[in-house]
Amino acid sequence: MNFPLVLLVLLVVTGGIWVLDRFWLKPKRAPENHExxxxxxxxxxxxxxxxxxxxxxxxxxxxxxxSGSMIPTLLVGDFILVNKFTYGIRLPVINRKIIDLNEPQRGDVLVFRFPEDPSIDYIKRIVGVPGDKIEYRNKQLSVNGKSFKLELNGDYKYVESGLAYIYAQKFSEKIDDREHNILINQEMPTIQLSAIHYFPHRENCQFDHAGFVCEVPAGNYFTLGDNRDGSSDSRYWGFVPEGNIIGKAFLIWWNFSDLSRIGTSI
Incomplete structure (x- = not known):
């Protein structure tokens, strides 16, 4: 269901009746008569x-x-808030930007419409902005020839759908001057070649068993999940067009299973 469209229709209908009553029906209605x-x-x-x-x-x-694609930053069941005006003012429903404010930055946690099916909302972390050369080999991410610093923070265990236990390592990753945690499962391949789709600007990328190299085209962004080996992201379905952006995630406001997460900034 397209909730923004439903909300717009309700607004137009109720607003139209409010205007009709205020400026035409109410003046003609006798004081003793109820609406x-x-x-x-x-x-x-x-x-x-x-x-x-x-x-x-x-x-x-x-x-x-x-889903668990952003573990450990975001957990299944987290309710988050997304800033809709950080990157500019957009018209509702059609999502067309009318006022530019800020550009998305590496490290931002981005909510966007899935390029292959815009009716689905996705959330990932931006690792590449227009013009960047992204390289991911042997679980190491680099941008424009500069490798991002990784520090091991111990083991991490979580339950995946189907009650399967997943064992991974938690690392602290620093993108530019911003630090966050990621998960890496050393038993998983760096990339699953059979899962790569054909996507717009596919010619900007080169894939092999050790990883990939991609050049981010103008007007697009490259995203990865923090759960690096449990995420479907730009390495598989391509770049995120600027027109698909919804906003920047900034706060966890509720989690029924873990109240301590309330108020956690993203």
Whole structure:
């Protein structure tokens, strides 16, 4: 269901009835007569729908994390908030940018519409901006010839769907001057060649069993999941076009299974 479109339709309908009642029906209605239900309810809900629409469209939008591709930064069941205006003001529903503010940066946790199916929202970390040369070989990420620093922080165990235990190592990774944790499963290949799709600008990438090299085209971004060996990301389905960006994740506001995560910044 396209919730932004549904919200827009409700706003137009209730707003239209509010305008109709305020400027035409109400002046003609006798003081002793009550509003009919088909006017009372839309008029009552219109301010609430207007506030929700403006907040969700231009300021912040809530999302729920459905998969483990961003472990350990984000866990399954985390409810997060996404800043909708960090990178600019976009028109609701059509998601067209009308005002530029900031450019996405390496290290940002990005929410975007999945390039292969824009009805699905994805969340990954930006590791490459337009013009960057991304190289990932033997589990080591580098950009423009500079390797990002990795420091081992011990082992990490989590349960995947199907109740399978996954054993991995947790590393601290520093992208430019920003530090975050990632997971690496040494038993998994650096890249699964059979899982690579044909995607726009595929010619910008070279793949082999040791990894890949990609040059990020203008107007696009390269993303990876923090759970490096448990993520479907840009190495498999390609670049994220600027027009698919929804916003920047910045806060965990709820988790039913772990209340201590509430208020954690991303």
């Amino acid at each position: 009919p239900w088909w006017i009372e309810y839309p008029v009552s809900f219109f301010p609430v729908i207007l506030i929700v629409f403006c907040l969700r469209s231009f300021l912040v939008e809530p999302f729920k994390i459905p």
